[in-house]
């Protein structure tokens with residue numbers, strides 16, 4: 001598999017050099033020129049790489065600079081092929097710190113066609129108040145939002161790809177599955193045990209809700225399956241429960257999930273699911289029926 005990956009050689013981090021050197025203007029200029037040159041070589045290599053020829057618009061210079069920074073910081077050491085070209089983003093597989101760590105790099109396109117929709121989810125989210133309304137600011141906030149949502153979900157015990165790093169419109173996270181053994185969407189597999197799968201999804205929704213999050217686009221298309229495990233993905237649009245449309249998003253998620261599992265033969269309803277998700281957690285030490 002290694003040969004499928006283009007190894008990247010980041011420039012040495014000049015951090016120590018800055019401290020050791022008597023940084024006269026001339027020396028600083030020299031380092032800056034070297035960095036410019038290295039970045040320009042890196043940019044050329046990425047632009048020439050076959051896997052990035054899919055959609056030239058992804059790799060504007062600022063995006064390349066973001067990838068360059070992720071490489072310099074050691075989060076990406078080699079790029080593999082594309083995993084998906086979605087509506088808003090391209091996902092690539094890559095090596096993380098070393099070849100034993102496979103990561104997914106999700107790169108949002110600044111010229112996203114869903115820009116207006118992104119605004120609807122961002123406006124009303126207290127974490128992103130005051131974000132400028134231009135496309136670039138919106139997409140960058142969206143990328144940070146997905147990272148923050150993944151982190152919050154991960155910490156709450158929901159099985160999501162572990163978030164690793166974010167830089168501008170590029171997000172690095174755990175790759176679920178392997179380059180040669182891709183994880184499949186729930187919609188693409190035969191569900192062996194729908195009862196258990198439904199209970200797992202309901203528990204994930206409940207855990208998300210307890211930490212104040214609603215996925216907002218949950219369905220069999222944003223649940224992937226690998227090694228018998230269900231993993232929730234695509235948390236960019238997830239909103240906090242304070243969002244003015246939080247209830248509408250929750251109800252839609254419940255309708256999608258209930259509809260999918262009804263087609264698998266279960267008797268489940270969106271209303272019951274919403275009630276289970278929003279049910280308050282029992283008070284610690286509170287009375288239970290057995291007592």
Ligand SMILES: Nc1ncnc2c1ncn2[C@@H]1O[C@H](COP(=O)(O)OP(=O)(O)OP(=O)(O)O)[C@@H](O)[C@H]1O
Pocket residue numbers: 083084085086087088089090091104106161173174175176177183185221222224233234235
């Ligand atoms: N961490 C990951 N590990 C493995 N595969 C992933 C990961 N993240 C995304 N994918 C794959 O990439 C696809 C697209 O990812 P995602 O849904 O996050 O992006 P998107 O641009 O919103 O896509 P879409 O427009 O299809 O909704 C997923 O269906 C999945 O197959």
